[in-house]
Amino acid sequence: MKIDLPGEFSHYAQMTSSAQQFYKEAAACREEASRSLNAVDREGWAKLARE
Numbered sequence: 873m874k875i876d877l878p879g880e881f882s883h884y885a886q887m888t889s890s891a892q893q894f895y896k897e898a899a900a901c902r903e904e905a906s907r908s909l910n911a912v913d914r915e916g917w918a919k920l921a922r923e
Contacts, residue, residue: 898922 898921905917 901917901921905914905921908914908917
């Protein structure tokens with residue numbers, strides 16, 4: 873069941889969802905960087921996590 877939310881609250885909910893997704897992706901990038909044996913790959917994953 874989906875409920876339509878007032879404009880500002882809906883926008884806040886979308887921003888929160890985006891932030892949560894970003895945090896999950898950044899954590900995965902940091903994890904991959906820590907596992908990478910290749911220095912270039914490691915720096916690439918770390919750079920992605922910072923972005």
